Amino acid sequence: MEPVAAVHADWVGEALGIELTRTSSLPLARRLYRALRSWVQSGRLASGCRLPSSRRLARELGVGRNSVLDAIDQLVAEGFLEPRPGAGTFVADLPFGRIEAPAEEASGGGAPRAALSPRGERLLRFSAASGGHHEAFPPGVPALDRFPRELWERLLRRHQRRAPDAWLDYRTQGGVTALREVLCDYLRLSRSVRCRPEQVLVVQGAQQGFELIARMLADAGDTVWMEEPGYGGAQACFDASGLALVPVPVDGEGLDPARVPSGHAAPRLIYVTPSHQYPSGVTMSLARRLALLEAAETHGAWIVEDDYDSEFRYDQRPIAALQGLSESARVIYVGTLSKVLYPGLRLGYLVLPESLVEPFRRANARLHREGQYAVQAALGEFIAAGHFSRHVRRMRDCYRRRQALLRRVLAPAVARGLELSQGQAGMHLVAWLGDRALEAELVARGAAAGVTLSPLSGFYLEAPGRPGLVLGYAGTRDDEIRRAGRWLAETWLALVEERAAATNVPG
Ligand SMILES: Cc1ncc(COP(=O)(O)O)c(C=O)c1O
Known part of the structure; x- marks a missing residue:
């Protein structure tokens, strides 16, 4: 059984209820006494935790109040519980009653690893071990201390207060309309993306977008061309979806479709970061962009354009998105707020070709569910009011x-x-x-x-x-x-x- 959480009297009745489902020849009061005493001794019930009243416990457990009172009186007499007049009955302040972390965890060693599926094991190869997060030089982390938190929190509060009831429900709208509209304006103007607000699907970060794309447009064993070197998040996502990752070398002009290793099936997906290749920093040349669009057309593949940090250009003019170059609507544009705002926000978006809008909305609502509408609305205002730029x-x-x-x-x-x-x-x-x-x-x-x-x-x-x-x-x-x-x-x-x-x- 899970530990009874430290101070939650509400859960005591439920925990005792589970205890009473076990078969036992002991009288009821004895069983209640034993369960409570062992939880106090083991720390499952922490010092200072208030017990529900005997009347309430009796009602919740469906037992006579006398049995409950007998157990509690006994524990009070032994010093495990203490009555506080007018306030209730509390777990006494005792030297035991701390839940110790397992020795390995306390020493940082972690619990022994369970047997994972082969896919789970592969996924770990793309996932750095946690811990050891130093201040310098973690890649991909924005200046979190510069984010205008007070302003943001004001917007969040306002939109939370105003949230219509519909935002509490299950929905399949693709995100808050006002946000999709301002994102669309922004993308059209600053990134030359071709889109209408209906084509924008708000997701919980680029990662969820990749996952949805992989599941909706490819099957296990299908080929995806990946930039080599490339972004581990996308590699992990596509690998975990069972796709065959084919590394395609990146040179000074970006991914080179002419250098795809031989012996692989035609790609279903092609993942690229054309504005600023991750991690090399190369910008994909126009010639390469055109070659890539042609390759996608030839193979009937979808290009996944990950435009994760194009806002941050210093000596160059902004470079238009690949999506805007494409006449044939074979590009899915993926944007994220993780770099411009902060990664814990977990908001990103897809700009989908018209033909994919409805299927993606439906599948996203089934697979991941929509939500966080008040946060989306706050973001919409953050952008519309000029705070974003x-x-x-x-x-x-x-x-x-x-x-x-x-x-x-x-x-x-x-x-x-x-x-x-x-x-x-x-x-x-x-x-x-x-x-x-x-x-x-x-x-x-x-x-x-x-x-x-x-x-x-x-x-x-x-x-x-x-x-x-x-x-x-x-x-x-x-x-x-x-x-x-x-x-x-x-x-x-x-x-x-x-x-x-x-x-x-x-x-
Ligand atoms: C290349 C690339 N794409 C996308 C992302 C953003 O991912 P997410 O929106 O899931 O935070 C990152 C973040 O590190 C990245 O480096």
Whole structure:
């Protein structure tokens, strides 16, 4: 049985009810006494927890009140419970009564792993172990401390208060209309996406969008072309949906459809991040975009365009979405609020070709359910009132500065051969490294120094990936960029020296 939660008197009656369903030859009062005493001793009932009244317990359990009173009186007499006149009966303050975490959990080791399905085991390969989340340099995290929380909370409260009853119900509208309308305006103007509000389906983040796409447009065993290197979230989603992931190399122009490895069935899906390839940072050239659209047409495949952080461009004009180039409506545009606002919001959206709108709405409502309408409405106002574009402008300035700062502190390492990506956009830089040993060494030393260095080779589906480090700077405070950046520069220089010394050793 689950622990009876610490102070919830309401649950005591239910827990005792379950206890009484067990067969026993003991008298009722004795059984109630034993159950309550063992829960107090084990900590399931914590000190200070108020018991329901004897009258209520008797009613809920369908037993005579005397049996309940007998049990409680006995526990009071023994000191397990204490009556407080006018307030009720409480669990006494006793030295035992703490629920201890299992030893392994307390020491951080975690419980032994249960046997997972082969799919579950594969999924873990795409899922980093939790913990060790340092301030520098987690990729993909925005500046959470800069989010206008007071304003946002005001909007949330207002829309929660005004929520019509219909928002409490099951719905299949694809999201709050006002939000879909402003998103549509935004996408048409700033991203050159072709859309009408009806085509927008609000989902709980890009991840849920990928999942829906995989389930609705492909079957187990179908092929999906993936960028190599690429985004682990999409890799995990498509793999867990049973698709065959085919890594297609990314070069300076993005994914190259001419370099698809041979021997695979034609793709059902093609996943790309054309505005800002994740993680390399490359922008897909027009020639490649056209080639990709043609390949999708030839194979009858759907292109999944993940436009996750295109708001953050620094030295370049915004680049129009691939979706807007396509005449044939074979592109599904995926947007997320995780980067522009914050990941815990869990809001994203799909812009669907007309032919997919109705089936996707229905399936989403069946598979994941819609909801969070008040939050959606608050977001709609956040965008319509101009707060969204103001926040984007501020974050763009903030990230531009943070990137420049990171480059400055890494300059001594760059002078000695550390190669950084161009970084005209986005929220992270890539430091390319010469070999895997160096990558592993830096990642390990980083972990010990409280610096998260994400190994680039981990973004590849097929080993060996190109070694490097993905350095997220957007969500890292300036002082932390200085500390961790200096540490990285010094560690790099020390490693370069060590290696030079090792190769110069005579003999
Ligand atoms: C390439 C890419 N796409 C999408 C996302 C956003 O995913 P979600 O909306 O599920 O938070 C991320 C976040 O890390 C990302 O890096």
